[in-house]
Amino acid sequence: MLGEMLIRETTEKDWDQIWPIFRQIVAAGDTYGYDVDIKEDDARSSWMQKPPGGTFVALDDRGHIVGTATVHPNQGGNGSHVANGSYMVSPARAGQGVGRALGEYSIDWARTHGYRAMQFNAVVETNERAVALWMSLGFEILTTVPAAFNHPDLGYVGLHIMHRTL
Amino acid sequence: MLGEMLIRETTEKDWDQIWPIFRQIVAAGDTYGYDVDIKEDDARSSWMQKPPGGTFVALDDRGHIVGTATVHPNQGGNGSHVANGSYMVSPARAGQGVGRALGEYSIDWARTHGYRAMQFNAVVETNERAVALWMSLGFEILTTVPAAFNHPDLGYVGLHIMHRTL
Numbered sequence: 146m147l148g149e150m151l152i153r154e155t156t157e158k159d160w161d162q163i164w165p166i167f168r169q170i171v172a173a174g175d176t177y178g179y180d181v182d183i184k185e186d187d188a189r190s191s192w193m194q195k196p197p198g199g200t201f202v203a204l205d206d207r208g209h210i211v212g213t214a215t216v217h218p219n220q221g222g223n224g225s226h227v228a229n230g231s232y233m234v235s236p237a238r239a240g241q242g243v244g245r246a247l248g249e250y251s252i253d254w255a256r257t258h259g260y261r262a263m264q265f266n267a268v269v270e271t272n273e274r275a276v277a278l279w280m281s282l283g284f285e286i287l288t289t290v291p292a293a294f295n296h297p298d299l300g301y302v303g304l305h306i307m308h309r310t311l
Numbered sequence: 312m313l314g315e316m317l318i319r320e321t322t323e324k325d326w327d328q329i330w331p332i333f334r335q336i337v338a339a340g341d342t343y344g345y346d347v348d349i350k351e352d353d354a355r356s357s358w359m360q361k362p363p364g365g366t367f368v369a370l371d372d373r374g375h376i377v378g379t380a381t382v383h384p385n386q387g388g389n390g391s392h393v394a395n396g397s398y399m400v401s402p403a404r405a406g407q408g409v410g411r412a413l414g415e416y417s418i419d420w421a422r423t424h425g426y427r428a429m430q431f432n433a434v435v436e437t438n439e440r441a442v443a444l445w446m447s448l449g450f451e452i453l454t455t456v457p458a459a460f461n462h463p464d465l466g467y468v469g470l471h472i473m474h475r476t477l
Contacts, residue, residue, distance in 0.1 A: 171388070178386030220344030220433055222337070223461045224470065264456060266432065267386055288454035290430060290474060295389045304390065306472060308456060 149206040150243065152250040155213070159202050160189055162210035166235045167192060174297045176272050177231075197225070199254055203234075203243050211235045212243040214251045219264050228260040228311075232275075244275070248282050256311040268305040269294050276305060283309045315372040316409065318416040321379070325368050326355055328376035332401045333358060340463045342438050343397075363391070365420055369400075369409050377401045378409040380417045385430050394426040394477075398441075410441070414448050422477040434471040435460050442471060449475045 155163070167188050174181040179188070194200045198217030202210045212234040219229035230251050234243040255263055263284075268275055270289055280286075284307040292301035321329070333354050340347040345354070360366045364383030368376045378400040385395035396417050400409040421429055429450075434441055436455055446452075450473040458467035 174389050178388045178390035180388045183388075220459070220470075222344045222346045222349075223340050223463070224344035224433060224459055226461060227456070227459050262456075262458070264459070267390060287456060288472060290393070290453060290472075291428075293386070293390055293393050293428065293430070295392060297389070304386075306454060306456075310457075 150211075150246050151204045152201055152246055153204070155193065155200040155202050157193070159210060159213075160193060163192065163202065163213050163233075164188065166210070166213060166233050169236060170233050176269050176275070178267050178294065192231075197258065199251075199258070201247060201250060201254070203247050205238070211238040211241075212247050214247040216251050216255050216258075216260075216263075218260075219266070226259070226261045228255040228263045230255070230263055230265060239274070244278055245282070248278060252282065252309075252311065260311055262308060262310045265305070265307040267294070268307050269296065270303040270305055271296060271299055276307075279307050285309065316377075316412050317370045318367055318412055319370070321359065321366040321368050323359070325376060325379075326359060329358065329368065329379050329399075330354065332376070332379060332399050335402060336399050342435050342441070344433050344460065358397075363424065365417075365424070367413060367416060367420070369413050371404075377404040377407075378413050380413040382417050382421050382424075382426075382429075384426075385432070392425070392427045394421040394429045396421070396429055396431060405440070410444055411448070414444060418448065418475075418477065426477055428474060428476045431471070431473040433460070434473055435462065436469040436471055437462060437465055442473075445473050451475065 171179045194217050201214045203212040205211050214232045216228050218225035219227045287306045287308050289303040293304040296302045337345045360383050367380045369378040371377050380398045382394050384391035385393045453472045453474050455469040459470040462468045
């Protein structure tokens with residue numbers, strides 16, 4: 146699968162293929178702390194990063210966008226050497242290595258662009274696939290903020306804060 | 312000291328007294344992850360919250376603003392029941408109970424407005440006065456993100472993530 150996939154930095158016109166993925170994942174409300182009915186303009190401005198951040202897309206062997214990721218400073222100013230990353234994979238392509246490929250690309254990208262560590266602030270603890278992926282890519286769970294996410298099916302669950310140096 | 316201090320929600324015209332405090336604290340670069348040369352418009356839009364957030368000021372017995380605080384959701388959507396808080400006290404008024412009064416007011420405000428917990432994402436570990444204040448107000452250190460803040464004098468130091476239920 147990895148051999149057939151291209152990861153690259155995004156261009157403005159990619160948004161039309163990113164938005165359906167973003168909308169579907171956010172509307173489910175079980176993995177991200179966005180408003181489930183977020184407006185497209187707000188989604189675009191949140192996801193399409195400018196330097197020192199970046200936004201990436203994964204394309205399948207037919208050139209269709211099947212996943213996307215962003216990297217940007219987790220804090221400003223004197224905290225801006227720690228990157229935050231966010232990842233979305235088309236639910237139809239789950240379990241095919243798209244998230245892993247985006248993870249590896251974004252880690253390399255962040256390191257190359259001078260970030261010294263990467264931190265995730267809100268990995269829903271019941272999102273077991275994501276947690277396992279990040280552990281396998283060198284992240285550790287620093288803590289779990291108790292009851293910080295109101296899961297639509299499971300009620301209040303914890304949010305993992307995950308971290309790795311670069 | 313507390314008896315002489317008024318805490319209230321801010322109005323737009325308070326900004327002219329908030330900005331010198333904000334600018335001085337951020338320019339020092341030792342406690343906040345804002346760009347040390349942040350532009351006034353960016354500072355205002357960051358600090359002056361709209362519902363479901365709030366911004367507060369502390370006034371001394373002559374009606375001068377001596378400190379300010381904000382509360383807003385730490386995450387959006389299904390994470391929006393956890394508040395984030397930020398606090399700034401005029402350096403000339405440090406150690407006089409202004410931060411404590413703002414902390415107590417903001418905790419009560421957040422609880423009254425339906426938040427279930429409060430979380431700080433980035434308390435510089437060398438900011439001992441702040442750490443002690445939050446511990447005394449019921450916060451615990453969930454974790455310390457290693458080397459997440461480049462202190463202008465001390466180099467890379469940790470950022471505490473602090474939390475309490477409401």
